[in-house]
Amino acid sequence: MSIKSTDVIAVLDIGKTNVKFSIVDSVSQAVLDIQKTSNSVLTDGPYPHADVERIWLWYCECLKQAATQFTIRSLGCTTHGATGVCLGAGQLAFPVVDYEADLYDSIDAEYSLLRPDFQETFSPDLPKSGLNLGRQVYWLSQTFPEEFAQVDTYLMYPQYWGWRLSGRAVSEVTSLGCHTDLWNPSNSRLSSLVASMEWSGLFPPLLMAGESLGTVKPELAKALGLPADCQVINGLHDSNASLVPYLLEKQKPLTVISSGTWVIMAGIGLPLDCLKEQDDMLANVSVLAEAVPSIRFMGGREWDHLKESMICDLHDLERVLSLEVYALPAFSKQGGPFRNWEGEIVGPHHLLRADEKTALASLYCALVSHYCLDLLGSYGAIYIEGSLAKNEVYKVVIEALRPTQPLFISEDSTGTTQGVVQLITRQTAENEIIRQNALDEFGSKVQLMKYSQRWLEMINRRLASLT
Secondary structure, eight states: OOGGGOEEEEEEEEOSSEEEEEEEETTTOOEEEEEEEEOOEEOOTTSOEEOHHHHHHHHHHHHHHHTTTSEEEEEEEEEOSSOEEEEETTEESSOOBOTTOOOOTTTHHHHHHHSOOHHHHOOOOOTTSSOSHHHHHHHHHHHSHHHHTTOOEEEEHHHHHHHHHHSOOOBOHHHHTSSOSSEETTTTEEOHHHHHTTOGGGSOOBOOTTSEEEEOOHHHHHHHTOOTTOEEEOOEEHHHHHHHHHHHHSOSSEEEEEESSSEEEEEETOOGGGOOGGGTEEEEEOTTSOEEEEEEEOHHHHHHHHOSSSOOOHHHHHHHHHHTOEEESOSOSSSSTTTTSOOEEESOGGGOOHHHHHHHHHHHHHHHHHHHHHHHTOOSEEEEEEGGGGOHHHHHHHHHHOTTSOEEEEOOTTHHHHHHHHHHHTOOOOOOEEEOOOGGGOSOHHHHHHHHHHHHHHHHHHHHHHO
């Protein structure tokens, strides 16, 4: 049998930092090929915006090459949140706003009066960026009123790519419910903000993630060498894609730590009453349209800021503990309970070698994660996936600080992709998940506990000084 006869699913995964294209066997769910490129922000035009045309051309080239080797039956997509697309007369009405752009000072005060109460949307107020998608839409409507009047469709980011492939415009709950101010998760409908601003007509009908949008446009299928009956599948928010296997097959309650540019902790089966807006907590909305209490911080960005190499081990961690070097939050202004704090390194950090500074970065991410898990009221098993699942320091610290919670590690680096595939196939896969048990090899557990207590005392002192 030639490899061309292999039926596969192609998944586009757009993260804030990188874009990934994966080919997955539709039967075994094995990943057969992965291509990656960096994501970029353009600074020309009226404001910083996503380079959607570069992504599109790269994606089409990936599809074209893959189609020479495989029979591509389905196209799936998952993307980061806080991104929407304005269409008018079948084309982009505005460049796609980069959510990190600082654009909103002129409308923040008035928007704060318009946005729904936290108990309606479980979406925290994130005023210094476009992380609240409603703020982006309001800013566009006020800054470019004539152009905004021509907008006839507003799409979440995964649905934009589905529309480009199929021509069909739909809405979807996981992206609508991602701290947008636009969705009421308790009642599964658009929020009061959408109604009061008369935006309801901009949102196309809902379609569940994993459902078919139809076939690829005929002219596109011909140009790329795709089968005429290749299905375009409605996509979803990337963190929610990571949750799909756990929603389908794991015992609840449990907490998933999904790591990349963001470290996102989702408490599946935990109550919503833990959520506090001032701590930047929120409810994400799962593919089952259920509210999932969550908390996140920009841990991948912060790790990259603090590290000086790509690797570290437990000996490097022991050196950080013995020198009593502390990284205090925060090293990113985006998201998390410490988002308004200035990061600080305490102790003789000049004595740390490159790998030891990376251990400090990993320890920092683990301590912030532990703090966030406490805010979430996490109990039951913890599953770590993404970039931090490979980080031994991070895993050992989490295991040591949360001894009553069994810790499992996903060795699958394509959790978002696999979530999309499982939605398409309606089948769970043999997840590559192992039980973490490395504490026996770590001889400085007592020192770590003292260190973490000292770190928390410094955090609490700073909290007290701010109140």
